[in-house]
Amino acid sequence: MDEQINNFAKSRQDIVSKIGAAAARKLLRDALYFIAVGANDIILLSSNVSLSHVENIKYLDNMISKFKSQLLSVYNLDARKIAVTSAAPLGCIPFERDKFSIDDCVPHVNELVKLYNVRLKILLSELTKHLAGSIFIYMNSYTTLEDVLQNYKSYGFTNADSACCRVYGKHGGKLPCIFFARVCPNRTQYVFWDAYHPTEKTNFILAKHALDGSRQYISPINIRQLANS
Numbered sequence: 001m002d003e004q005i006n007n008f009a010k011s012r013q014d015i016v017s018k019i020g021a022a023a024a025r026k027l028l029r030d031a032l033y034f035i036a037v038g039a040n041d042i043i044l045l046s047s048n049v050s051l052s053h054v055e056n057i058k059y060l061d062n063m064i065s066k067f068k069s070q071l072l073s074v075y076n077l078d079a080r081k082i083a084v085t086s087a088a089p090l091g092c093i094p095f096e097r098d099k100f101s102i103d104d105c106v107p108h109v110n111e112l113v114k115l116y117n118v119r120l121k122i123l124l125s126e127l128t129k130h131l132a133g134s135i136f137i138y139m140n141s142y143t144t145l146e147d148v149l150q151n152y153k154s155y156g157f158t159n160a161d162s163a164c165c166r167v168y169g170k171h172g173g174k175l176p177c178i179f180f181a182r183v184c185p186n187r188t189q190y191v192f193w194d195a196y197h198p199t200e201k202t203n204f205i206l207a208k209h210a211l212d213g214s215r216q217y218i219s220p221i222n223i224r225q226l227a228n229s
Contacts, residue, residue: 001037005073012077028078029133032227035074036085038063042116043090043196046109047099056112064119068127075131081226083137083210083218084124086117088145094163094173095195103161103170105149117142128220137226139218144209148191148202155205157191164190164199 016024045051045059074082090096091109100106117140124136152160164184166172175181177194184190193199198206209217211224221229 001067001070005070005077008074009077025078029080031079031081032223033074033079033082034085035071035082037067038087038116038120039090039196042087042109042112043095046090046096046106046112049108057115060112060116060119063116064123067120068123071123071127071136072131075127075134080134081137081229082134083139083223083226084120085139085141086120087113088141089113089149092145092149092161093196094161094166094169094171094192096173097161097171098169098173098195101170113142135221135226135229137218137221137223139210140216141206144206144213144217145198145202148205152191156188157201158189159184160191162190163192163194165194169195 012024012028015027019027041063045056051059071082071084089105089110090113091106096106096109097103121138124138128134128136148155148157149160152158161171163172163177164187165177165181166184167175167178167181169175173195175195187193187199188201190199191202193202211222213222
């Protein structure tokens, strides 16, 4: 994330050089910014089952503290309309199901996700309140993907627990989608593309909820409203 912010700072300077500071400031403040981070950190945390609850909380609080400083950096580079995804129900991805050898979602992983998401939502609300002209959007990927997983047949899926691109593992979660992996005949029937990521069809559903969804899925406003603000 820090590296990407540095790249953004360089791009911002290039824009300033080409169109001038005033025009660049207006362009950057009218632009939409989408940030999706945190999932890999939580997956790493969930792997260490020996950690106590207090240690888990400390780890999550450190994540939020670091992310706050990064979001402040983005704001100071003239970003104002910023949409941030929550962590999804990571306990339900094929990787976690196979790692813990269970067919259902892994409860302790999803509990860590919920603890992180609560902190993230509070952070974004506080930033919007205290940073003039800003609006930080909380994209509730957890609720959206959970709805897809619980009602996958109504969305047209036939498989909600396994990877379409798979190598090894009951749910295809033991290895990533590498060159000798087997790919399912119809990826539109699968919620998950590989051990970690949703398919294009699933991502389209998530994007649709972000664009026009109610506060259950995205708050305080959706992406279309953000673009028009």
